[in-house]
Amino acid sequence: MGYTLISATPSPYARKVRILLAEKGVPFTLQTEVPWESTTETPKYNPLEKLPVLIPDDGKPVYESHYILEWIEAKHPDPPMLPKDIDDRLFAKQVEVVADGICDALVLCFFEKQRGPGKESEPWKARQMRKVEGGLQALATWVDQSSSGKFLIGDSLTLADVAAGSVLGYMAVRWPDHPWMNKHPQLKKYWEGLDARESFASTRPSPQNIKDQIV
Numbered sequence: 001m002g003y004t005l006i007s008a009t010p011s012p013y014a015r016k017v018r019i020l021l022a023e024k025g026v027p028f029t030l031q032t033e034v035p036w037e038s039t040t041e042t043p044k045y046n047p048l049e050k051l052p053v054l055i056p057d058d059g060k061p062v063y064e065s066h067y068i069l070e071w072i073e074a075k076h077p078d079p080p081m082l083p084k085d086i087d088d089r090l091f092a093k094q095v096e097v098v099a100d101g102i103c104d105a106l107v108l109c110f111f112e113k114q115r116g117p118g119k120e121s122e123p124w125k126a127r128q129m130r131k132v133e134g135g136l137q138a139l140a141t142w143v144d145q146s147s148s149g150k151f152l153i154g155d156s157l158t159l160a161d162v163a164a165g166s167v168l169g170y171m172a173v174r175w176p177d178h179p180w181m182n183k184h185p186q187l188k189k190y191w192e193g194l195d196a197r198e199s200f201a202s203t204r205p206s207p208q209n210i211k212d213q214i215v
């Protein structure tokens with residue numbers, strides 16, 4: 001039967017998993033949902049009611065994207081997507097922390113805007129966008145410091161690039177007016193290089209329509 005991945009069309013977290021499985025040539029069934037709606041199956045598999053959720057043949061669900069990536073790397077070690085050097089491995093995880101943190105701040109800001117005019121908290125939105133700016137600056141600095149400019153660690157794709165590329169793709173789709181590409185031209189060039197890969201090109205995010213009242 002193989003793996004099933006519960007995903008959502010805009011999800012940058014799920015996209016990391018989709019890219020990693022594609023890069024490792026691991027087949028899976030994509031189950032696309034809107035986790036915000038009552039029809040979602042996510043709560044059946046994750047007590048935190050969040051996707052992505054990877055469901056292996058044994059039916060024991062794996063959830064939380066950074067853990068899913070760790071799980072896949074352990075079960076399907078070839079081709080390796082983490083460097084051998086321990087400090088480089090830890091750096092790759094730090095990049096994922098920053099990339100996921102940018103996503104978290106963007107999601108919080110997105111739903112604050114759903115509260116409607118007069119109900120949105122400007123200080124709260126400003127706080128979240130400060131995290132986005134700081135995170136993007138960190139990614140831009142790491143790209144500038146990288147030896148290849150094409151990958152964050154060494155001269156091949158690692159989990160760091162999967163995480164960084166996924167959040168940059170999310171920005172491009174969900175925040176198309178954000179000036180990050182002008183502010184960080186090297187980061188834009190880095191992202192364009194990643195986005196040309198088949199694993200990225202075949203998993204680009206797209207908006208979803210949320211019918212239920214969320215906030």
Ligand SMILES: N[C@@H](CCC(=O)N[C@@H](CS(=O)(=O)O)C(=O)NCC(=O)O)C(=O)O
Nearest residue numbers: 008011013035049050051052064065066
């Ligand atoms: N930290 C989680 C975040 C996952 C997450 O927030 N998923 C969203 C969907 S999406 O933002 O990725 O599109 C979700 O399921 N939200 C439902 C909920 O929070 O109840 C991870 O990395 O897996």
